[in-house]
Amino acid sequence: MRDYYFPNTEPLAADEMRVIALGTGRPFVRRAQANCSWLIELGNGDKFVFDFGCGSQTNFTALEIPHQDITAYFATHLHADHVGDFGQVWVGSWAGGRTKPLVVYGPSGPEKRFGTEHFVRHQMESFAWDTHTRLGLLPDAGAEVEVHEFDFTKTGPVYERNGVVIKSFPAVHIYDGPVSLRLEWNGLSFVFSGDTTPSRFFIDNAKNADLVIHECFNTVSQLMQRSGYDERTARGIGTMAHSSPEEMGQVLQQVQPRLGVAYHFFNDFDTGLEVEREIRKHYSGPLALAQDLMVFNVTPAAIHTRLAVTPTHVWPNKEHHDKFRVASRKPRPVMSRWLADTQLFPKF
Numbered sequence: 491m492r493d494y495y496f497p498n499t500e501p502l503a504a505d506e507m508r509v510i511a512l513g514t515g516r517p518f519v520r521r522a523q524a525n526c527s528w529l530i531e532l533g534n535g536d537k538f539v540f541d542f543g544c545g546s547q548t549n550f551t552a553l554e555i556p557h558q559d560i561t562a563y564f565a566t567h568l569h570a571d572h573v574g575d576f577g578q579v580w581v582g583s584w585a586g587g588r589t590k591p592l593v594v595y596g597p598s599g600p601e602k603r604f605g606t607e608h609f610v611r612h613q614m615e616s617f618a619w620d621t622h623t624r625l626g627l628l629p630d631a632g633a634e635v636e637v638h639e640f641d642f643t644k645t646g647p648v649y650e651r652n653g654v655v656i657k658s659f660p661a662v663h664i665y666d667g668p669v670s671l672r673l674e675w676n677g678l679s680f681v682f683s684g685d686t687t688p689s690r691f692f693i694d695n696a697k698n699a700d701l702v703i704h705e706c707f708n709t710v711s712q713l714m715q716r717s718g719y720d721e722r723t724a725r726g727i728g729t730m731a732h733s734s735p736e737e738m739g740q741v742l743q744q745v746q747p748r749l750g751v752a753y754h755f756f757n758d759f760d761t762g763l764e765v766e767r768e769i770r771k772h773y774s775g776p777l778a779l780a781q782d783l784m785v786f787n788v789t790p791a792a793i794h795t796r797l798a799v800t801p802t803h804v805w806p807n808k809e810h811h812d813k814f815r816v817a818s819r820k821p822r823p824v825m826s827r828w829l830a831d832t833q834l835f836p837k838f
């Protein structure tokens with residue numbers, strides 16, 4: 491337990507925050523790294539998920555946390571590598587035991603169709619057959635989603651409850667709409683960039699935070715050599731849409747966190763060293779290069795970084811399944827007679 495984190499064996503202390511990487515890679519999903527997602531667990535019992543990119547729910551379920559225990563999901567912006575697991579977050583958690591509405595917070599956009607409300611409602615609508623066929627079998631409330639869309643242009647609290655304050659501030663990423671998030675609780679602070687190029691907003695809002703997670707992409711030369719991009723494309727993706735590792739180092743140098751974490755690049759044995767060298771040109775403070783299922787325990791006294799050891803053949807945690815049994819259900823949809831009559835072992 492000194493070197494590894496075994497889920498469900500370490501209750502959080504009342505003054506402790508635990509942050510777990512559920513996805514740290516690039517928009518291309520691979521087994522080593524899912525798309526972007528972070529879990530934040532607090533000593534008061536609250537649990538938040540910041541971004542839910544494609545594949546990241548596989549890492550969440552590996553932790554065997556009851557879906558019912560997630561207080562709210564937050565989106566920093568609506569790129570698929572940050573919200574692409576919505577189907578799992580919504581339907582997977584419903585089938586996995588959630589008996590209350592899903593709670594989703596996210597930014598507005600420059601037009602209504604670019605906002606979180608539009609994204610969620612249209613995802614739900616596209617799953618009409620899915621929802622229709624599960625109602626009757628699963629609790630009604632699990633199908634519902636509470637969407638809280640907030641103004642992406644504003645800097646300030648978008649969530650205040652139970653001693654937790656989550657602030658949003660604009661991120662500079664390709665187009666209007668993206669935000670970064672700062673969570674404050676019990677004197678501890680956690681700042682998550684989502685996707686952003688270095689900006690004044692981030693320096694001002696992340697200064698002296700305990701744990702600061704800032705994106706950076708692979709270096710331009712790695713993008714050219716390993717991803718096969720021409721130089722113009724590599725520079726566009728690696729330095730205009732995202733922060734380069736060197737720029738990210740300058741951000742951390744100005745912010746001076748207790749621990750700085752770099753994520754959103756392919757962290758391999760032969761790429762991580764160059765990424766670290768670039769960051770270290772400017773920043774000499776505490777640093778971690780994120781991997782999936784990296785765990786950070788944060789207290790006023792120390793920040794402890796480990797990797798989680800997780801099972802692969804997990805089943806949903808049954809902790810709240812008593813509620814599941816008694817929750818109300820709608821009538822099931824009725825199948826056409828010509829189809830039902832072909833059953834070898836008729837059930838209806």
Ligand SMILES: [Zn+2]
Pocket residue numbers: 567569663685
């Ligand atoms: Zn993005």
Ligand SMILES: [Zn+2]
Pocket residue numbers: 517526569571572685754
């Ligand atoms: Zn991204």
